[in-house]
Amino acid sequence: MCRCKKAESDIKVVIAVNNSLIEKYNEENETEYAELSPSLYSLSSTEVTIKKGEREALIPINLKPDQFTFDEDYAIGLTIKSVSAGVISGNFGNIILNLGAKNFFDGVYKYTTSATTSLVPNANKTVKLVTVGSNKGSLDPGLLGTYSNEVVYTIDVATNQITVACPSLGVQTPQDVRSVYDPATKTLKVYWKQAGGGRTFEETFVYTGPR
Structure with a gap:
């Protein structure tokens, strides 16, 4: 997750899965992304801290690609729920992650x-x-x-x-x-x-x- 300006102090960011973003994106862009089943991934945390002087922080997502069926274009929708300082960006408050897996000879x-x-x-x-x-x-x-x-x-x-x-x-x-x-x-x-x-x-x- 990122912000445009450097943080003037440590900022705690809370995120949440929001797969309603996927349906809306599909309707607006004529795509067919499918929601990745929660059994196939986990977030390492739903909270992260952007350190003072930094613009971004990372939240690893643990995937289980060996269990993907490969017959869908998978995606996860994420939303910033709250921040401890500043205003949530209209450009970066939501994100859709495309998680298309690759087989052994791709x-x-x-x-x-x-x-x-x-x-x-x-x-x-x-x-x-x-x-x-x-x-x-x-x-x-x-x-x-x-x-x-x-x-x-x-x-x-x-x-x-x-x-x-x-x-x-x-x-x-x-x-x-x-x-x-x-x-x-x-x-x-x-x-x-x-x-x-x-x-x-x-x-x-x-x-x-x-x-």
Whole structure:
């Protein structure tokens, strides 16, 4: 929590969870943030002191990301209830914290395609895999790192095999069993065909860092 001017004396600040802020924000901004269940986090304290000469103080939030379902954009709304001195700022009195979790392969990747890949052969670019589930990642940008078509990769955590979903093109089944994830190098090698076999795609993703 922060204030614009340096505190002239120690200021005790009391905060409270106020998730009504989330509903209001969603209505005003056409977003779909979901309230994070209280069972998935705790505030280390609801009181903090901004020391004399300082502008801010921190309140750690303890999260349990291993229990997130990854199917929502989570948020927590916080409100400053009272201060021991001064006036609560209209700009900083309320805050919404977006707490989107990331799965184990979310990140930035070097992306290449084979010479025989349809539409965009011999690609060599940077893309992102964005969490859409505990073991699912959406290609950003979309198909072949070029088009807007959504493509989602699912990694079976027991076998490391990968399956592909592309709603606009469809995917031929059964899917290619060569599609695998190497957790040691965080590399995905993916082979798939458009439904009906019209187009063939061979992709390699090599992890370079978090997004």
